[in-house]
Amino acid sequence: MKKTISTEPTPENIQHILHILAEVPAHLDRLRQGMDEQTLREPLAPDERSFHQILAHLIHCEARTFETITLALLTHEPVLFPIHPERDFGKLFPFEHQPFSDLLAYFKLRRAVLLPVLSGLNEKKWARVVQQAGKQRKESVYWQARVLALHEWEHVEEITKKLGSAPSVLNR
Numbered sequence: 674m675k676k677t678i679s680t681e682p683t684p685e686n687i688q689h690i691l692h693i694l695a696e697v698p699a700h701l702d703r704l705r706q707g708m709d710e711q712t713l714r715e716p717l718a719p720d721e722r723s724f725h726q727i728l729a730h731l732i733h734c735e736a737r738t739f740e741t742i743t744l745a746l747l748t749h750e751p752v753l754f755p756i757h758p759e760r761d762f763g764k765l766f767p768f769e770h771q772p773f774s775d776l777l778a779y780f781k782l783r784r785a786v787l788l789p790v791l792s793g794l795n796e797k798k799w800a801r802v803v804q805q806a807g808k809q810r811k812e813s814v815y816w817q818a819r820v821l822a823l824h825e826w827e828h829v830e831e832i833t834k835k836l837g838s839a840p841s842v843l844n845r
Contacts, residue, residue: 678823693826694818705724725776733758733766735780736783738820739787746794746798750803750804799813
């Protein structure tokens with residue numbers, strides 16, 4: 674996927690990120706319309722994840738990003754331990770056993786909690802940083818939110834391509 678949001682934290686780019694993050698839950702909800710639980714658990718194509726597995730993956734990634742953003746906003750340049758969203762969170766929280774509708778409701782709730790926090794940040798707070806243990810580079814709240822938005826939208830487009838069509842919010 675072509676990344677169309679600049680790494681520059683301008684007000685326009687921040688609004689674009691917030692727009693994508695706000696739209697993803699509704700797009701997932703629309704894409705799953707008319708699909709029963711069994712269909713949601715079937716691979717979208719041979720040797721690929723199911724819609725259900727993709728949603729679990731998105732929740733794991735969002736949880737790690739939420740934690741990262743929270744630490745950046747509450748502490749000074751925290752160092753993050755190398756916890757992988759899927760390999761580590763996925764083992765601790767095996768969402769594949771939950772019904773899709775419960776996962777989607779959980780995803781929507783998490784987003785409803787995250788968006789007001791991000792929407793209320795000033796320029797200084799968007800620039801707050803975290804550092805991965807063992808790495809030199811520091812990543813800002815803006816960077817984390819941008820990566821999350823692009824990653825989630827990439828999966829929305831993946832599901833859309835396999836199931837049908839939806840408007841793109843990236844190329845506005």
